[in-house]
Amino acid sequence: MGIERVERPLELKGELLGFVFRVYQGTGGAYPALEWVEEKPSTDDFEGFRKVYEPFLEFRLGKEFDELYVLREDGRIIGTVALVYNLEGKDVWWVPEEIKNEKTGLIEFFMVDPSYKGKGYGSKLLEFAVGRLKELGKEAYVITFPHLEAYSYYMKKGFTKVMDYGEFVVLKKES
Template sequence: MRIERVERPLALKDELVKFVFRVYQGTDGAYPALEWVKEKPSTDDFDGFRKVYEPFLQFRLGEEFDELYVLRDEGGKILGVIALVYNLEGKDVWWVPEEIKGEKTGLIEFFMVEPAHKGKGYGSKLLNFAIERLKGLGKEAYIVTFPNLEAYSYYLKKGFAKVMDYREFVVLRFGEGQ
C-alpha cells in the first residue's frame, strides 16, 4: 500500500468517479450524500451517478482541494482518498463557519475508503497521514461532516472532538479538549 500525492487531480477525475461510485454502492447510497440531488440515482446506475456527481467532483478537484492523496494497492487500484483544503481565502467554502476560517485552519475533505476494504487500517493510515501533513504546514486539522454518518463516531474515536454544530453539519477538530 502506498499513499501518493496527485499532482494533477483533474487528470484522475474518471478514475475517481468510478472509485466514489464503488463507495456509493458499498454504503447503499448513504455516501456521498448527494444532498443537492432531488432524486438520487440507484446504486446500480453508474451513468446516473456520474451525471450528478462528476460536475461536483470536477469543481472540487479543480477549484477547492489544495492537496489530494490516494492510497493504492500493489496493482495500482485506488483503495482510499483524502484531500486537504487549507488556503481558504477566496474559496467558496460555504459549509465552513466563519469562526474557524483562518490561516491556521486545515480541512480534511473527501476522505473515503472503499467499503470492501473497511477494517483493514487503510482509513487510519490516510487520516493519520493527513493530520501529520497539516501539522507540518502549521495547520489545525478540522473536519466538517454530517452528524448522522457512520464516519462521525469514527472521527471521535480517532481523537477529533465536536466544536460546534453548523447548519446541517457538525464541525470537529483534532486534539480538541485533549
C-alpha cells in the same frame, strides 16, 4: 502500498468517479450524501451518479482541494484524502466563519473502498492527513454529517465536536 500525492487531480477524474461510485454502492447510497440532489440515483445507476456527481467532483478537484492523496492496491484506488487549507477566496460556503482563518486545515474527500474496511487503511490515511496539516502549521478540522458512520469514527480517532453548523457538524483534532 503507499499514499501518493496527485499532482494533477483533474487527470484522475474518471478513475476517481469510479472509485467514489464504489463507495456510494458499498454504503448503500449513504456516502457521498449527494445532499443537493432531489432524487438520488440508485446504487446500480453509474450513469445517473456520474451526471450528478461529476460536475461537483470536477469543481473540487480543480478549485477546492489544495492537496489530494490516493492509496492504491494493485494499481487500483482504494482510498482518498484531500486537504483544503488556502481558504482565502474559495467558495467554501460549508465552512463556518468562526473557523475560517490561516490556521485552519480541512480534511476532505476522506474515503476508503468499503470492500477494504477494517484493514487500517482509513487510519493510515487519516493519520497521514493530520500529520501533513501539522507539518503545514494547520489545525485539523473535519466537517461531516452527524448521522454518518464517519462521525463516530472521527470521535474514536481523537476529534472533538466544536459546533453544529446547519446540517453539518464541525470536528477538530485535539493535538
